[in-house]
Amino acid sequence: MGRTSEAREKILAAAQSLIELRGYSALGVAEICKAAGVPKGSFYYFFESKETLALAVIDEQWAAQERDWARVLRGDAEPLLRLRQLFEETEHAQRSGQRSCGTVSGCMFGNLTLELSNQTEPIRIRLQQVFDAQVDMVESVVGEARERGDITATDDREAARSVVAQLEGQVLFAKLYNNTRRLDALWANCLALLGARAPQDVPVGA
Amino acid sequence: MGRTSEAREKILAAAQSLIELRGYSALGVAEICKAAGVPKGSFYYFFESKETLALAVIDEQWAAQERDWARVLRGDAEPLLRLRQLFEETEHAQRSGQRSCGTVSGCMFGNLTLELSNQTEPIRIRLQQVFDAQVDMVESVVGEARERGDITATDDREAARSVVAQLEGQVLFAKLYNNTRRLDALWANCLALLGARAPQDVPVGA
Incomplete structure (x- = not known):
């Protein structure tokens, strides 16, 4: 070839x-x-180098993940339910990965952040762009939820950052314990971080 | 030598x-x-090997950090204020690291988890023990806060895991953006995750 x-x-x-x-x-x-x-x-x-390749891998992975996130987060469901669907799809993807590799592989962007961000500035900047874009997408949903009066959080950006940080933290534990059940807490924690209604008030499957 | x-x-x-x-x-x-x-x-x-050394490094680092966590979390202050002190000391330690190395180096246990946990079983197990011990210590404070009626969370273990996950997630962002201000949100988020009083209800410096 x-x-x-x-x-x-x-x-x-x-x-x-x-x-x-x-x-x-x-x-x-x-x-x-x-x-x-x-x-x-x-x-x-x-x-040109292994670093150039890593940047291309990040771009390719984010292009695919961004399509998935956009499908869910820009969908027609109520804003909070879109966030729930995002967590469900994350858990589903981690479970599929676990079935095929034997272990939960976690989030490639989080993995590369903790392995590399202090070593190569181009990779740090690219990973910042990826997480900025994730926070942008979540922030937009949080803003919609706030306008509807579904949440009490007032700083959309800060709230979105906290939701994404909780996601990264729980994915880290899912990887460490090789157990996707660690992701079950994401939805309730997201509601708590946003100051939203308790989960039982939101109809399941709505 | x-x-x-x-x-x-x-x-x-x-x-x-x-x-x-x-x-x-x-x-x-x-x-x-x-x-x-x-x-x-x-x-x-x-x-015996680089792996044996890594295990010894983890043990040494955790022995030091466990002393710091114990001093704060087993102190005399109100339970929630001990958690706030933990976050403040984490931010302080990350700022000192940033001053001496030029970059926020993050949490060594989190870094090694995302870099290595799927590659060496002995390191995975040791890191699980470290995070189990962190969650144990936070859980005990959460239990005290619950008994005092300071929080509404009912599952101490799950709540403690979420607090530690939020900490790891925000430390990841502090490292990625080389900015310890990312840790400012920890206290308010911890209160939200625990279903506690709003931060302004707790006297600053109490």
Whole structure:
């Protein structure tokens, strides 16, 4: 296989799955190329360095996740129920990952943040952009909920940051304990952080 | 310097500071020995492997942090104020780290969890023990607050887990944005998660 866009896709897919399993620092370009089934020359044709590749992996992963988040968070359901659906889909995705890899792999952006953000400035900036975009999307739903009088939190941005921080914290525990049940608390905690009605007041499946 | 306990301490101190700066996978034994100023033979006299060293670093770090947490959380102040003091000391420690290293280094246990927990079972188990112990300590304070009628949360364990998850999530953002102000939200969020009185009802500095 030569310098086709197919080779680029194979490198990206191999890198994404290896980074998910073992992080970034532990990987070498040779290993990524072997897993992708492409010669090393192809790698450097498409990517200047391992760091350039990591940025492309982050972009690709976020493009996919952003579509999922937008489908849920810009949907027609009541604002708080969209947040609940986001947590349910997160748990579902972590469970699927666990079934296929044997372990909960967590959030790639969180993983790379704690592994790398202090080591490479371009990766730090890209990860900041990803989390800024996540907070933007949650903030917009929080604003809608506030306008409807569903919540008592008054600072949409701060509230959205806290919801995303709680999500990252619980995903960290789901990974550590290899147990997706850690994510069950997300919905009730989100309501608490937003000063919303108790969960039992929101009809299930509404 | 030979196979003295001083050499072991130097290796541990060098490893701790290198892991804090660059994570675990990116480090080699040779680099750790060089930073510690000890010959490689000394390393293998004290530590069977880099993994054994990482376990010792975790133990040492947790022994120190557990003393700090115990001083605050088993103190005489009202239960909720002890939690506030814990967050204030966390922010203070992260600010000191930022002044000395130039960047917020975050929580070593959280960093190693996201970098490593899926790769080495002994490290996963040790990190689980550390976080279990953190949750135990917070749970005990939450129980006291519940008995006093200060909070409405009824499941002490689950509430304590959520408080620690929020802490880890906000520390992740403090590291990513290299900004300890991200930790300012911890106290208000803790009160929200516990169903406690609003912050303004608790006298500042009480």
